[in-house]
Amino acid sequence: MTLGALAVALALAAGYFAGTRQTGHPAASPAADASPATAGTGTGGKKILYYRNPMGLPDTSPVPKKDSMGMDYIPVYEGEDAGPDDTGAVTVSPARLQTLGVRTALAEPRTLDEPVRAVGRVAINERRVVDVAPRFEGWIERLHVNASGDPVRRGQALFSVYSPELVSAGSELQIAERLQRDASSDPAAAASAQRLAEATRARVSNWQMKLPEGTKAGSGRLTFTSPANGIVMEKKAVEGMRFMPGDALFRIADLSTVWVLADVYERDLARVKPGQHATVTLDAFPGRSFDAAVAYLYPTLDAATRTTPIRLELANPDGLLRPGLFAHAEVDTGKATPVLTVPASALIDSGERQVVLVAQDEGRFLPKAVKVGRRGSDHIEILDGIAAGERVVVSANFLIDAESNLRTALASFTAGKDDAAATAKAYAAEGTLDAIDLSTNSASITHGEIPALKWPPMTMDFNLASPDVVKGVAPGSAIRFEFEERAPGEFAITRITPSTAAGHKGH
Incomplete structure (x- = not known):
C-alpha cells in the first residue's frame, strides 16, 4: 500500500473516531470510559486493556492520555483486541453499532429491474x-x-x-x-x-x-x-x-392518447425494444406515474448529443398530459431470471475496487471484494465475492470501511516494524536525564560519546518505548539507559536505571 493511500485511510479513520466521540454516547466517549475512577473498567463492565492512538499510529498507553493534537486516546476493551490483520476485519461494540446506526441486509436472488432512464417531452399523437x-x-x-x-x-x-x-x-x-x-x-x-x-x-x-x-x-x-x-x-x-x-x-x-418522445443514449439502445413497458413521470404532477409502452425507435442518431429518440405511447383519459410537458421515462429492460443481488447502498465503489462489508458474529465486519454485474434502480447484481444468505452492511459502511482500510494499512506497516524489531540493534549509554514529556512520550538526555553509532557527546530527545520506562527516575538524575533503533532515525529508550558512575562515558 502506498504512503498516499495510508494517509487517506488515517484521515478517514480520524474523522470516524472524532465523529463517534462527539455523539455523546457513553460507548463512544473515550474520556468518559477512562475516568480516573474506572481506568481499568468500561461502562459495560468490560476490562480496558490499553488506550490506542486516535490517529491509528503504533502508539499505546496504559492510562488515559491525549496526543499532540489534544485528541483523547481510544480505549481498547477486552475481547476487542484482535490486533490489526491484513484482512481488514473490524470489530465494533454494540453501543457503537447503535450510535452509528449500522443496518444490514441479506444478499439474495431477485429479479433485477434494469431500467433505461431518459428525458423527453409530451407530444401530440400524430395519427x-x-x-x-x-x-x-x-x-x-x-x-x-x-x-x-x-x-x-x-x-x-x-x-x-x-x-x-x-x-x-x-x-x-x-x-x-x-x-x-x-x-x-x-x-x-x-x-x-x-x-x-x-x-x-x-x-x-x-x-x-x-x-x-x-x-x-x-x-x-x-x-x-x-x-x-x-x-x-x-x-x-x-x-x-x-x-x-x-x-x-x-x-x-384527439388527445385521448399522446406520445412521449424521449432521448436514449447510444450505449443503451441495444437494451430498448418496441413493446417494452415504461413508466413516465412529469414535473407537473409530482408523486404520480403513468404507464406507457415503447412504440417505436427512430432510425437516426443525433451526432451532437449521441442520442436516438424513442416514441412512447400512453393513454390520457383525463387530459392531464399536455403536449410540451417535460417528462422522465424509465424503460423496463430487466431479465426475468433471478440473480444474486445486494442493495445499491451496500456497495463501496472507489473506481478501482468494489467492496461490501459482510457482517459476522459478535459485531465483526469483514470487507470482501466483489465483482458486480448489472445495476438496477435499488439493487446491484453480484457475480462473484459473496454467497446468497450473507448479511451485508447497508448504512454507515463507509465509516467501517475507513477503519478497515486503516487496520489493513497498519497490519502491513506493523508487520514491517515487527520484522525490523527482530533484527533491531540495541545500544547502551550513560548520561543525565534532563527532562521528561509524557504528553509526547519522550525524554531529553545528555549523553556521552557512543562509539557504536559514531555519536559525539550531546543532548538529544529520545522516544520512550513505554511511560513505565521513566517511573522512579527524576529529571537531573545520572542514568544508564538502553535504546534501540526501530526505524531509520527513530530511537526508542527501552530501559533506564540509576547510575553512580562519574561522568558520561558512552558504551
Missing part, C-alpha cells in the same frame, strides 16, 4: 390529428367555434361558408335532373341527362361534400362540421375571410 380544409373556393360567413383550445365533438358545427362553385354545381345538378325527367320518352336524351347529373355529383364528391338526390342549389351555403373528437389546436378561420382550395382553416387533435 390523431385532422385538418379541416375545403377543396373549393369560398367565403366564411359564420364561425361556430371561435377560439383555439376549444373542445369539439364529431359532427359539431365549425363554420358556415358561401361558395359560387356550390351554386354552380347545384344549378348543374338541377338542370340535369330536369332534363332527365323531360326526356323520359327519348332514351338518348335521358342517358345524356343522367351522365350530366352523375358528373356533377362526382365533382361535388371530390370536394368531400355530399349533395343528396334532389338537392337544390339554394344560396350556395354549407356548414362544415368536426370530423373527430378533440381539441382545436389551430384556428385560421375568421368571419368574412376568403379561403382558397386546400387552406387548412382548423386543425383538430
Whole structure:
C-alpha cells in the first residue's frame, strides 16, 4: 500500500473516531470510559486493556492520555483486541453499532429491474390529428367555434361558408335532373341527362361534400362540421375571410392518447425494444406515474448529443398530459431470471475496487471484494465475492470501511516494524536525564560519546518505548539507559536505571 493511500485511510479513520466521540454516547466517549475512577473498567463492565492512538499510529498507553493534537486516546476493551490483520476485519461494540446506526441486509436472488432512464417531452399523437380544409373556393360567413383550445365533438358545427362553385354545381345538378325527367320518352336524351347529373355529383364528391338526390342549389351555403373528437389546436378561420382550395382553416387533435418522445443514449439502445413497458413521470404532477409502452425507435442518431429518440405511447383519459410537458421515462429492460443481488447502498465503489462489508458474529465486519454485474434502480447484481444468505452492511459502511482500510494499512506497516524489531540493534549509554514529556512520550538526555553509532557527546530527545520506562527516575538524575533503533532515525529508550558512575562515558 502506498504512503498516499495510508494517509487517506488515517484521515478517514480520524474523522470516524472524532465523529463517534462527539455523539455523546457513553460507548463512544473515550474520556468518559477512562475516568480516573474506572481506568481499568468500561461502562459495560468490560476490562480496558490499553488506550490506542486516535490517529491509528503504533502508539499505546496504559492510562488515559491525549496526543499532540489534544485528541483523547481510544480505549481498547477486552475481547476487542484482535490486533490489526491484513484482512481488514473490524470489530465494533454494540453501543457503537447503535450510535452509528449500522443496518444490514441479506444478499439474495431477485429479479433485477434494469431500467433505461431518459428525458423527453409530451407530444401530440400524430395519427390523431385532422385538418379541416375545403377543396373549393369560398367565403366564411359564420364561425361556430371561435377560439383555439376549444373542445369539439364529431359532427359539431365549425363554420358556415358561401361558395359560387356550390351554386354552380347545384344549378348543374338541377338542370340535369330536369332534363332527365323531360326526356323520359327519348332514351338518348335521358342517358345524356343522367351522365350530366352523375358528373356533377362526382365533382361535388371530390370536394368531400355530399349533395343528396334532389338537392337544390339554394344560396350556395354549407356548414362544415368536426370530423373527430378533440381539441382545436389551430384556428385560421375568421368571419368574412376568403379561403382558397386546400387552406387548412382548423386543425383538430384527439388527445385521448399522446406520445412521449424521449432521448436514449447510444450505449443503451441495444437494451430498448418496441413493446417494452415504461413508466413516465412529469414535473407537473409530482408523486404520480403513468404507464406507457415503447412504440417505436427512430432510425437516426443525433451526432451532437449521441442520442436516438424513442416514441412512447400512453393513454390520457383525463387530459392531464399536455403536449410540451417535460417528462422522465424509465424503460423496463430487466431479465426475468433471478440473480444474486445486494442493495445499491451496500456497495463501496472507489473506481478501482468494489467492496461490501459482510457482517459476522459478535459485531465483526469483514470487507470482501466483489465483482458486480448489472445495476438496477435499488439493487446491484453480484457475480462473484459473496454467497446468497450473507448479511451485508447497508448504512454507515463507509465509516467501517475507513477503519478497515486503516487496520489493513497498519497490519502491513506493523508487520514491517515487527520484522525490523527482530533484527533491531540495541545500544547502551550513560548520561543525565534532563527532562521528561509524557504528553509526547519522550525524554531529553545528555549523553556521552557512543562509539557504536559514531555519536559525539550531546543532548538529544529520545522516544520512550513505554511511560513505565521513566517511573522512579527524576529529571537531573545520572542514568544508564538502553535504546534501540526501530526505524531509520527513530530511537526508542527501552530501559533506564540509576547510575553512580562519574561522568558520561558512552558504551
